[in-house]
Amino acid sequence: MSRPSETVPLIHExxxxxxxxxxxxxxxxxxxxxxxxxxDYYALLCTDQMLVDTYEMPDxxxxxxxVVTVPSVKRRKIGKVxxxxxxxxxxxxxxxxxxQANTPRVTMTATADSHFxxxxxxxxxxxxxxxxxxxxxxxxxTVRLNPSAEASIDGAASLRxxxxxxxxxxxxxxxxxxxxxxxxxxxVKVAGAxxxxxxxxxxxxxxxxxxxxxxxxxxxxxxxxxxxxxxxLSAGESASxxxxxPTRRAAAERLAFRQSPPVEQVIxxxxxxxxxxxxxxxxxxxxGKPWKVVEQQGIMTTGNGRLDTxxxxxxxxxxxxxxxxxxGREVLVATFTTTPPSGMxxxxxxxxxxxxxxLMDASGKxxxxxxxxxxxxxxxxxxxxxxxxxxxxxxxxALDPHxxxxxYDPAAGRITLHAGTxxxxxTLAELETEARAIPTSMELWNDYGGDFALSRLSVRxxxxx
Amino acid sequence: MDPxxxxxxxxxxxxxxxxxxxxxxxRALTGxxxxxxxxRQAVNMVLWKKREKFRPGSSFKNWSFQIAQLEVKSHLxxxxxxxxxxxDDKLFDLFATEFAETVDELPERRAALSNCLAKLTPKDTxxxxxxxxxxxxxxxxxxxxxxxxxxxxxxxxxLRAGLRRCIEGQLHQPESS
Numbered sequence: 010m011s012r013p014s015e016t017v018p019l020i021h022e023x024x025x026x027x028x029x030x031x032x033x034x035x036x037x038x039x040x041x042x043x044x045x046x047x048x049d050y051y052a053l054l055c056t057d058q059m060l061v062d063t064y065e066m067p068d069x070x071x072x073x074x075x076v077v078t079v080p081s082v083k084r085r086k087i088g089k090v091x092x093x094x095x096x097x098x099x100x101x102x103x104x105x106x107x108x109q110a111n112t113p114r115v116t117m118t119a120t121a122d123s124h125f126x127x128x129x130x131x132x133x134x135x136x137x138x139x140x141x142x143x144x145x146x147x148x149x150x151t152v153r154l155n156p157s158a159e160a161s162i163d164g165a166a167s168l169r170x171x172x173x174x175x176x177x178x179x180x181x182x183x184x185x186x187x188x189x190x191x192x193x194x195x196x197v198k199v200a201g202a203x204x205x206x207x208x209x210x211x212x213x214x215x216x217x218x219x220x221x222x223x224x225x226x227x228x229x230x231x232x233x234x235x236x237x238x239x240x241x242l243s244a245g246e247s248a249s250x251x252x253x254x255p256t257r258r259a260a261a262e263r264l265a266f267r268q269s270p271p272v273e274q275v276i277x278x279x280x281x282x283x284x285x286x287x288x289x290x291x292x293x294x295x296x297g298k299p300w301k302v303v304e305q306q307g308i309m310t311t312g313n314g315r316l317d318t319x320x321x322x323x324x325x326x327x328x329x330x331x332x333x334x335x336x337g338r339e340v341l342v343a344t345f346t347t348t349p350p351s352g353m354x355x356x357x358x359x360x361x362x363x364x365x366x367x368l369m370d371a372s373g374k375x376x377x378x379x380x381x382x383x384x385x386x387x388x389x390x391x392x393x394x395x396x397x398x399x400x401x402x403x404x405x406x407a408l409d410p411h412x413x414x415x416x417y418d419p420a421a422g423r424i425t426l427h428a429g430t431x432x433x434x435x436t437l438a439e440l441e442t443e444a445r446a447i448p449t450s451m452e453l454w455n456d457y458g459g460d461f462a463l464s465r466l467s468v469r470x471x472x473x474x
Numbered sequence: 475m476d477p478x479x480x481x482x483x484x485x486x487x488x489x490x491x492x493x494x495x496x497x498x499x500x501r502a503l504t505g506x507x508x509x510x511x512x513x514r515q516a517v518n519m520v521l522w523k524k525r526e527k528f529r530p531g532s533s534f535k536n537w538s539f540q541i542a543q544l545e546v547k548s549h550l551x552x553x554x555x556x557x558x559x560x561x562d563d564k565l566f567d568l569f570a571t572e573f574a575e576t577v578d579e580l581p582e583r584r585a586a587l588s589n590c591l592a593k594l595t596p597k598d599t600x601x602x603x604x605x606x607x608x609x610x611x612x613x614x615x616x617x618x619x620x621x622x623x624x625x626x627x628x629x630x631x632x633l634r635a636g637l638r639r640c641i642e643g644q645l646h647q648p649e650s651s
Contacts, residue, residue: 021631023505041565044572051576054502056638059580059587061507064606135607275619280597296620314595346596412596430596465596 123148157192201252212266222249224261277468285313301326317462319352359458370446381407400438488534590640
């Protein structure tokens with residue numbers, strides 16, 4: 010029997026579109042004679058397509074879903090011509106009109122530390138669609154406007170996409186545009202003016218007071234303001250104005266805009282996939298330096314996908330690898346996944362229990378923590394360990410399964426805790442911090458009956474040039 | 475309402491409703507997602523031209539699948555000379571007969587997938603998001619995470635197979651009383 014040792018991998022290759030001719034011929038023979046192999050094909054193909062639908066629900070499918078969810082359409086007496094027209098429109102819905110013209114083509118790529126919302130909600134796809142307002146609170150987004158043009162949006166910023174071909178209204182914040190000379194046309198509306206690229210690199214900054222400035226670093230741009238002649242700015246020039254006010258020209262500020270995305274590196278990662286019973290002390294994580302065990306009651310072990318502190322107090326150190334050398338603003342994004350610890354029997358009776366995960370600097374000084382106390386039902390909150398200030402309590406318990414992401418931005422003096430595996434998830438807690446150092450390790454600490462278990466711990470370092 | 479208008483109204487409604495199933499069906503017959511997008515457009519046009527032949531009250535899905543089967547076959551015949559791989563006629567007919575049953579389960583499969591995705595580790599979720607959401611290459615993710623492309627590809631295949639098992643486990647779970 011060839012399944013599954015041979016058939017299933019071949020089906021995966023077919024589904025991925027990477028199967029070679031010989032393998033395809035072999036797979037075809039198997040599929041012809043083996044009904045079970047055909048079932049594998051149907052099931053894996055459906056799984057792949059459902060994943061496509063789940064992660065990148067394009068407009069034509071979303072529109073379809075809306076139609077399906079409306080069970081009955083009120084039938085109205087309408088003329089044959091109108092009905093036929095409507096029918097043609099629907100029949101053509103999935104042809105050129107929608108699939109090509111209205112399919113969202115503007116895609117977003119976010120940095121690991123970014124937090125942004127689309128129409129006030131967490132983004133659910135990589136597409137930015139016409140009419141949607143994008144608010145970048147933290148980090149940086151690179152938006153592909155068309156195959157030859159992209160925009161680097163630096164948080165905080167607010168923009169609205171006015172067409173699926175990349176026209177933008179910049180409401181607030183800084184955005185740098187890079188467009189090839191042959192790039193399809195796109196326009197930026199800002200402070201009452203329209204800015205059109207003529208194959209260029211340029212930045213626009215829109216301020217809260219309604220003023221804005223445009224800086225051209227390469228090529229040229231055309232600026233059209235109501236009641237004024239078209240203004241052409243060339244490389245090295247800038248112009249600024251307030252809506253309704255005069256235009257002032259000056260030299261371009263090359264350093265006013267971030268023109269490339271930050272450098273990201275995973276500096277610690279462990280999914281505890283060793284055999285159960287592996288001793289934690291000096292264990293090598295997937296990425297990072299060997300684990301340090303500072304204090305323990307009994308021998309702390311891990312494995313089988315879990316690090317469980319149950320069974321006594323623990324004081325453990327996850328040591329990061331050195332981030333890439335360089336200057337610039339640094340942000341740390343730590344993601345951890347909690348699962349229920351095995352020692353649950355005393356969690357309601359021992360009211361002094363504590364669970365804590367702390368970022369530490371190179372000298373061993375605590376910078377900031379996520380802390381859970383038994384008397385607060387083990388729910389997490391943020392703590393700035395420099396000032397002792399704490400955030401409000403979150404609703405998420407350290408004893409329950411959750412993905413959580415801690416974002417530490419010392420340059421902005423801000424720490425945030427997000428639901429999910431990156432900083433794009435819901436903000437559960439936020440706190441100003443006076444900590445300024447860059448963490449080099451993470452301390453995991455439990456005592457007085459507090460316990461937690463992790464199935465993954467991952468830390469990413471982001472450096473802005 | 476004029477009966478012909480009412481029929482047209484129903485036709486439009488059915489045509490719209492079956493788009494997702496039609497796409498899955500065409501993808502199964504071609505084995506190629508991108509070709510399936512193109513062929514579905516062609517199938518929609520044929521369905522529209524043949525709308526008079528649809529008998530209201532009968533299964534629109536069966537009718538549209540029959541037409542799609544012919545259209546896909548015709549499309550693939552034209553493609554035969556190209557380097558694209560295509561299934562032979564016998565296998566193609568087997569797919570067309572058998573796959574409709576899988577399509578009937580799609581709503582349940584989608585709901586089950588949603589539950590199964592919630593159980594994944596962040597590392598696996600990241601891999602899926604990279605592959606299906608950002609559309610990024612495995613090379614990029616491999617560089618960023620210090621893993622090899624082969625490891626990521628193998629993990630992606632394991633994940634897809636694991637999700638399939640999880641989905642089918644839920645589909646065949648006895649309903650709790």
